[in-house]
Amino acid sequence: xxxxxxxxxxxxxxxxxxxxxxxxxxxxxxxxxxxxxxxxxxxxxxxxxxxxxxxxxxxxxxxxxxxxxxxxxxxxxxxxxxxxxxxxxxxxxxxxxxx
Amino acid sequence: xxxxxxxxxxxxxxxxxxxxxxxxxxxxxxxxxxxxxxxxxxxxxxxxxxxxxxxxxxxxxxxxxxxxxxxxxxxxxxxxxxxxxxxxxxxxxxxxxxxxxxxxxxxxxxxxxxxxxxxxxxxxxxxxxxxxxxxxxxxxxxxxxxxxx
Numbered sequence: 001x002x003x004x005x006x007x008x009x010x011x012x013x014x015x016x017x018x019x020x021x022x023x024x025x026x027x028x029x030x031x032x033x034x035x036x037x038x039x040x041x042x043x044x045x046x047x048x049x050x051x052x053x054x055x056x057x058x059x060x061x062x063x064x065x066x067x068x069x070x071x072x073x074x075x076x077x078x079x080x081x082x083x084x085x086x087x088x089x090x091x092x093x094x095x096x097x098x099x
Numbered sequence: 100x101x102x103x104x105x106x107x108x109x110x111x112x113x114x115x116x117x118x119x120x121x122x123x124x125x126x127x128x129x130x131x132x133x134x135x136x137x138x139x140x141x142x143x144x145x146x147x148x149x150x151x152x153x154x155x156x157x158x159x160x161x162x163x164x165x166x167x168x169x170x171x172x173x174x175x176x177x178x179x180x181x182x183x184x185x186x187x188x189x190x191x192x193x194x195x196x197x198x199x200x201x202x203x204x205x206x207x208x209x210x211x212x213x214x215x216x217x218x219x220x221x222x223x224x225x226x227x228x229x230x231x232x233x234x235x236x237x238x239x240x241x242x243x244x245x246x247x248x
Binding site: 014025027028029042043045051052053054055056057058059060061062063064066067068069070071072073 | 123124125126127134169171174191192193196197198200202204205206208209210211212213214215
């Protein structure tokens, strides 16, 4: 827990979702300066009832702790399951009930 | 059973990210050149193999002046029935920022915060169902670069 903040709210059959992933999103340049290895989220996915409702492949140029807002057709009570994978292969999954 | 699995697996082999990801597409794996392209044109070329036409059906919202290049909000909306939506910019060492896969019947209304190390242009590509590319772009003046973090 605490790796992602998920908000999802349904209105008239459309769910508005906000997802904030906690990730440093260290670019190659910034990592070099800090003497660390670059690492950033490379793929993120949102599913409801095992159906993909959101998907993005991303580069190092998303902001730190990237925030995504998106919409999809869905209903309250279902669970939105978000998963991300980063460059080093770490992965996190968190879910939230749609309000 | 194994055969069927294998058969299904073949079709998805290039795109399967995790066993649970039934139809996931990781463009970093399927189109690796997109992410190393250093200008917008070659990034688009690597991703789609085609050139876009400017479209007024895409709403691209971004600040004209961004005080902090580390988190520039970009919003993309369109009624075009899209297959994918991609964000590029020309200020960073590489041009690709993100590629959204739009699910069947999906709504294109994405907001995301991006990093730009200097002033530049954000280009958004919407790929429609027929594979045609539509683009919109906006200049952003960055007061404080975001890549040096």
